[in-house]
Amino acid sequence: MRMKVPVGVFICLLVTLKYTSQADINIAIIGGGIGGTSCAYFLKQIFNDNVSIDLYEGDTIGGRLATVALKDGNEYEAGGSIIHERNRYMSSFVDINGLEKNNNAVSERVGLYTNDGFEFIESSNHMVNIMKTLWRYGYGIKEMKNFIDDLLNKFDRIYEHQAAGHSYDTVNELLMAMDPAFSGYLNISIKDAFLNLGYSEKLIEEIVKASIKVNYGQDVNVHQFVGAVSLAGMDGSLWAIKGGNKQVAEKLLNLSNARLIQEYVVQVTQNNNNNETSYMISTNTGRNLTYDYVVFAAPLAENQKIPIIFTDISSPLKNVGKYHRTVSTFVVGKLRNEKFTPLSDGSDAVLVIALNENEFFNSIGNIESVASSSILRNWKVFSREPLTSYQLNELFESISEVKSFDWLAYPHYEIPSKSLDFQLSDRLYHINAIEWAASAMEMSCVGAKNVALLIKKNIDSNWNETNKWMRVEL
Structure with a gap:
């Protein structure tokens, strides 16, 4: 019944x-x-x-979101430090929690450093910098930006899928929900993928390598997807959260x-x-x-x-x-002029990225406190191993404070x-x-x-x- x-x-x-x-x-x-x-x-x-x-x-x-306090009374990001403007979840979390974005980041001049000195140094003049970049890398730099914009547009699809309640058993399935081609990105290096797309080896060995070196401490042999994400992380439309x-x-x-x-x-x-x-x-x-x-x-x-x-x-x-080891060393001191001329004149915030694998540091950059975006003459050095006193003295002519964080920061990417x-x-x-x-x-x-x-x-x-x-x- x-x-x-x-x-x-x-x-x-x-x-x-x-x-x-x-x-x-x-x-x-x-x-x-x-x-x-x-x-x-x-x-x-x-x-x-x-x-x-x-x-x-x-x-x-x-x-891995952490801050460090220095003797100047300021706190600085010691872990994950930048957020892209198109990161919807992080943006929504800021809004619902009443947090404030610190998106007036000071522009910095990037220098690509080798054992023989600087291969390329950005200009503080925007138009001059565009001309210098085009002269050295050609229109491939524009095509690469279009590639990253297209990737971000495809990435955005995951937000709609998840809002509709869709879930995925594997990482490959999740990537394929953004775009079926993304699964293949895990099986080719960013170098080989970009060579296949017709980008010059100079652009790959300098611009692409620099982005991966500063963001992931690795080289252009990482797979295409993480390499592309790294390049998106070098975009100027980045922000952090005021207070950390x-x-x-x-x-x-x-x-x-x-x-x-x-x-x-x-x-x-x-x-x-x-x-x-x-x-x-x-x-x-x-x-x-x-x-x-x-x-x-x-x-x-x-x-x-x-x-x-x-x-x-x-x-x-x-x-x-394995996870990749990255050491963040915070230094209050003065950069050694003779090693980093002409970037060390103190007129701009700077980021020095080492292109050579045999260099003991990955990058050196000015840091801003979590409270403001003003230029501060303190430094953060990324390296694969803790820096010795001798190595610090190679980089700085005077030092008044040093603090370091030793991270297993991200996977060691292989193909x-x-x-x-x-x-x-x-x-x-x-x-x-x-x-x-x-x-x-x-x-x-x-x-x-x-x-x-x-x-x-x-x-x-x-x-x-x-x-x-x-x-x-x-």
């Missing part, structure tokens, strides 16, 4: 049943950087109060209503009781808590600083490779790039898989939204399977 109920009553009953089932879902997020905190925020958006979230972070919230980019992660954590557990996760154990998967999280203090879903929002690499033991995982975890899954095992997800396409704040946010949508898809699927016996005739 079939039961007939009014349509309105049925809909209310269905919604009540669905959200009652979701109210029992609890989720652990491991990592308090922009990926972990934005995932907590997206989960809160999707499920409202029908899910509980614990976020584990043994260090400070923000992860780490504020976004702090604010998102508050908006998510997630419980912060300030402990390090040391073990994740998969449980399978009555064909139902759950996970026990164990911390360095001996805490053990069980969750329905776990989101890993930190680098999962061979050389990660705090290794986590995964126990009884039904699907073997893939070896995802072909690994095809990574966002789902490590049943109900166990990995946001940072997306970094193997390109590491950037906005990429982490895109990965975080995708994982939140994958969890929603899994919960909806389980609910439909559990309640498929229900037959109601309207």
Whole structure:
């Protein structure tokens, strides 16, 4: 016998049943950087109060978004420092949290440095600089800009897909949702791709290499997608958040209503009781808590600083490779004139990028405080290893303060790039898989939204399977 109920009553009953089932879902997020905190925020958006979230972070919230304080009383970005004007998620996070953009960044003159001196130095005069650039690199520089603009237009498609609730199991599938050609970008170097497009080797070995060197500490043998993202990061339409980019992660954590557990996760154990998967999280203090879903929002690499033991995982975890070491050294001092003439005259903010692989530094640039965009005569040096006193003295003729941060900052990109899954095992997800396409704040946010949508898809699927016996005739 079939039961007939009014349509309105049925809909209310269905919604009540669905959200009652979701109210029992609890989720652990491991990592308090922009990926972990934005995932907590997206989960809160999707499920409202029908899910509980614990976020584990043994260090400070923000992860690789961090600041350093110098004796001059100012703070400076020590990690992720620039945001592109077309990064929709980061822009929206600034707006909803009432933060302020610092988008009046001081223009800087870029010098491309080799063992023999400068190969190319930008002019402080805009028109002169255009002429110098065209003379050296030809119209390929314009064609390359068009290529990057086209890539950004295609990247924008992911926002509409995610707004419609679409999720993707692999990084390749997510890239192909932007443009089917993007998957192939992971299997060719930016150098070979641009040579195939007809760009000159000089443009590739100088302009393209400089962007990758300063943004990723690597060379033109990285794959095409991350190389293109790096070039987009050299565009002039960039900004940062007044007071420090780490504020976004702090604010998102508050908006998510997630419980912060300030402990390090040391073990994740998969449980399978009555064909139902759950996970026990164990911390360095001996805490053990069980969750329905776990989101890993930190680098999962061979050389990660705090290794986590995964126990009884039904699907073997893939070896995802190594993260690239980058040391950020902050120096209060005076650049050595004889080494960097004519950029060291003090009239402009400057950025020196070393093109040679045997140089001990990647780049040296003036830094601005997180509070303002005024020119400050302090410096940030990127290098692959900590700088010795001898090396610092090679760069600076006088030094009054030095501070350094040693990061596993981004993946070491190789060809072909690994095809990574966002789902490590049943109900166990990995946001940072997306970094193997390109590491950037906005990429982490895109990965975080995708994982939140994958969890929603899994919960909806389980609910439909559990309640498929229900037959109601309207």
